[in-house]
Amino acid sequence: MGRVTVHQLAAEAGVSLATVDRVLNRRSGVRPATVERVEAAIQRLDYRRDVAAANLAKNRTYPICFIVPEGPGEFIRALEAEVRTIAAHPGSSRVEIERVVVPAFDGTKLAEALKVVDPDRFIAVVVVATDAPKVRGAINDLVDRGVDVVTLVSDVPTSRRLHFSGIDNTAAGRTAATLVGRFMHRKGKVGIVAGSMLLRDHVERRMGFEQVIRNEYPGLELLPPIEARDDAALAEAELSRLLDRHGDIGGLYSLGAGNRGVIAALEKSGRRDHIVAVAHELTEDSRQALVSGTFDAVINQDAGHEVRSAIRVIQAKADGHPLIPGQERIRIDVFFRDNLP
Amino acid sequence: MGRVTVHQLAAEAGVSLATVDRVLNRRSGVRPATVERVEAAIQRLDYRRDVAAANLAKNRTYPICFIVPEGPGEFIRALEAEVRTIAAHPGSSRVEIERVVVPAFDGTKLAEALKVVDPDRFIAVVVVATDAPKVRGAINDLVDRGVDVVTLVSDVPTSRRLHFSGIDNTAAGRTAATLVGRFMHRKGKVGIVAGSMLLRDHVERRMGFEQVIRNEYPGLELLPPIEARDDAALAEAELSRLLDRHGDIGGLYSLGAGNRGVIAALEKSGRRDHIVAVAHELTEDSRQALVSGTFDAVINQDAGHEVRSAIRVIQAKADGHPLIPGQERIRIDVFFRDNLP
DNA sequence: AGCGCATTGATTGACGTACCTCAGATTCGG
DNA sequence: CCGAATCTGAGGTACGTCAATCAATGCGCT
Structure with a gap:
């Protein structure tokens, strides 16, 4: 008792x-x-x-600032929705969330947003970080001013952030490579559609992917990656060109957003059944692509889990509690047509 | 605010x-x-x-009874460990857990254990259920006496249990089949090592697996499954016999416990590199088998997540709170060598 | 007018902890 | 052995809610 x-x-x-x-x-x-x-x-x-009683007596709240990139991407929208869901849930009533939106892919703007966070108003900041020196500096400044920082989705590992709430992107890339490598029965070329090489998570995914393809599937030839900046139209155009030029592409890894364009290009090419395609983020688009067979596997990170985990980590730190080992490890979800939720 | x-x-x-x-x-x-x-x-x-204040005023606690099978299996031990971790964690201090251990695979004993649960002492029971009529009856009786029942890992869907905290085992079987089917480059025979057909989860896994193999991989020949009752020694002996008899086995699905025996048989046969093996539950054994290449994929359910989810569901019910959609969906984790945690 | 009844107000004491004040006790240096 | 500094006790208020009591109000009805 x-x-x-x-x-x-x-x-x-x-x-x-x-x-x-x-x-x-x-x-x-x-x-x-x-x-x-x-x-x-x-x-x-x-x-x-009794933590509940103690918090009551202290009249403690957990004011947290979420800084997320703006953009029409489904993943970002899902993130926002999850943040809202948490904020509205009665169980986390003492958590007070304020959201700040910054332009995507813009380290300078992000650093500025971090700079103006009021240490008296927030105990912590959760940020989808671009890995730029300015951003790292701004994070460290915030920490010096007594605000805990948790990076979400994309990390800045050299900063003094409290925690990273996201997946091991190198491992995700390796997993994609294993799937592409083992699903492709013959030799062939493998294409990559990347997002932005400014985002650390994209860089790491590509690294992991190329490393495994090169080391373990010597029969496969890696094509230079397309940089689509998470833009569906751009992705479609570039990928279509790539597919035209290389008739023997047998594998594809789409590691950023912009799945809609990738799907369109694959389906227009008429070769979707002959190309093993692995993509990231389970959205309505990618889900349909899985069902139709355009995509063979989708690697996913659960935005809800990431947001909730970030908040738990911050609360645990504030209360001086230990974390439950395992609960804060964000899984690399692998979805096929057969295990769609 | x-x-x-x-x-x-x-x-x-x-x-x-x-x-x-x-x-x-x-x-x-x-x-x-x-x-x-x-x-x-x-x-x-x-x-x-303010839930915390309300619970304080009501001096409310959440006494929960966990009924788990006994047995030396690593998964069960992991379950127990997770239960203990939760019970000890300061965040869930108002949750009072009592553990009851019953013999495995014994519906009668389990039904008896359910029968003697005191409705005045517990608000809910979490049970790893065998799907027998007696058990279903006992669950319904408990519900009638005002105790919420959550099934863990293995479900009794026809009962009036509040919730099932576990994975979709049919989907897990289908996933295993997709992996086996796509990893096997040539035609061949596919073996199955099952646990007990008394456990609904095992039955469902097998169903899902066979269904997909039959429908989508007509080149593969399903061998009749081995029933190993989660006994490593038995599994090793039977699987060795099977491997001896069929020289052209190219795929294997181990859907129960007893991985240790499966691994031993595969390694002794000297054909581990030519057999695509997919197993369940990530343990120390199966993890090593993944690294060494004996296993090609391991499907896992996170015991910690299941236990925590069960408790959250019970608390939400007791407090009249909504659940967060998605948080209580237990994932079918797929592990390869590349994304081991 | 007087009765009972339904509704509402005012007040109080928990629950377990935090934080504050003030007074009394103990210790220590000289 | 005295004064000062350090420790300790006793008690109070607060946090937001629950639960209970008792008094007060207004209503319809006879």
């Missing part, structure tokens, strides 16, 4: 409630010997602070 | 605190017109009850 209260603690330790309180909240003015007696009692009774 | 309190509500509605309380807690003795006024104020101010 967690039914031990401070009163019982005080009785057990033979001190007053005030002293127990001083010890529990590390206030000064208690002799070391007395501190020890109280701590022994804590051990003996297995006392655990 | 969610900072609206009952006091502000009372002021806004022009009634007293007592009346607000009566409306909020659906107590009688308030005129319909007044109820409406208060509810209008709730809407206007976007009042949400």
Whole structure:
């Protein structure tokens, strides 16, 4: 039973409630010997602070600032929706979320947005980060000003951010490579449609993918990647050109957004059944492409899980709680036609 | 701001605190017109009850009984560990968990265990269910006595359980079939190592697997499944015999526990590189088998997620909260060598 | 007018913790 | 042994909600 209260603690330790309180909240003015007696009692009774009551007494809230890129992409929209869902959920009523929107792919604007975050208003910032020196500096400044920073989806590992809430993108790229490599029965060429090489997650996916294809599938030839800046129209045009030029493309990895364009190009080419295509992010488009057979696998990160995890990490830090190992590991979801949710 | 309190509500509605309380807690003795006024104020101010404070006032706890099968299996041990982790975590301090262990594969004993659950002591039971009529009856009886029941890992869908916390096992079987089918480059025979056909999850996995192999990979020949009752030694012996008899086995699906035996048989046969093997549950054994190449893919369900989800569902029901769509969907995790956590 | 009844108000004491004040006790240096 | 500094106790208020009591109001009815 967690039914031990401070009163019982005080009785057990033979001190007053005030002293127990001083010890529990590390206030000064208690002799070391007395501190020890109280701590022994804590051990003996297995006392655990009632967090809910404590938060109530402190009238504590968790004001968090979410900084997300703007853009019409389905993934970003899903992220926003998840943030809203959390904010509205009664279970997380003490979490107060403010959203800030910045232009996508713009390190300078992002750094500015980070700079104007008020340390008195927010205990933490959750940010979809572009990995630019300015951004790293802004993150570190924020941390110095006492605001915890959690990176979402795309990391800045060299910064002093508290946590990264996202997937291991190198592993995601390797997984895509394994799927492409093993699903392709004959030799052939493999194309890559990338988003922006400014985003660390895209760079890492490509790295992981190319590494495995080169090392383990020597029969496959990697074509230079298309940079489509997550723009569906651009992706479609460029990919169509690539497909025209190389009649023997047998595999494709679409590692950014802009799936709509990739799907269109594949279907127009009339070769979708002969090309093993692996893409990222499960959206309505990519889901249909899976069902129709245009895509053979889709790698996904669960935006809801990422948002909730970020918040849990921030709360745990604020409350001085441990995290549950495993709960905050964001999975690399692999979807085929057969296991669509 | 969610900072609206009952006091502000009372002021806004022009009634007293007592009346607000009566409306909020659906107590009688308030005129319909007044109820409406208060509810209008709730809407206007976007009042949400502070769950923490409410639980504190009610001194509410969530006593839950976990009924899990005994057995040396790594998955069951992992389940137990997760239950313990949750119970010890300060965040879920009002959750009081009692664990009951019953013999595996024994519907009668399980039904008995369900029968003796005290409805006054527990608000809910979480149970790894075998799908037997007796068990279904016992679950329904419990529900009638006012105890919510959540099935874990293995479901009894025809019962009146509140929720099933586990994966879609048919989809898992289909996924395994897709992997086996697409990884096998030539024609060949496909073996199945099953656990117990008393467990609904095993039956469903096999169904999904066979269905896809038959429909989509006509070049593959399904061998009759081995029933190994999750016993490693038995699995090894039977699988070795099967491998001896059929020199042209190219694929294998191990859908139950007992991976250790499957791995041993595969490695002894010397044909592990020529057999595409897909198994269930990521354990230390199966993880090593993935790395060494004995297994080509492992399908997993996250025991921690399942346990936490079950508890969340129960709490939400008890508090009358909505669930967050998506958070309680247990994923079918697919692991390759490349995306091992 | 007087009765009972339904409705509402006012107030109070929990729940477990935080934080504050003030007074009393103990210790220590000189 | 005295004064000062340090420790400790006792008690209060607050956080937002629940739950209960008791008094007050207004209503219809006889």
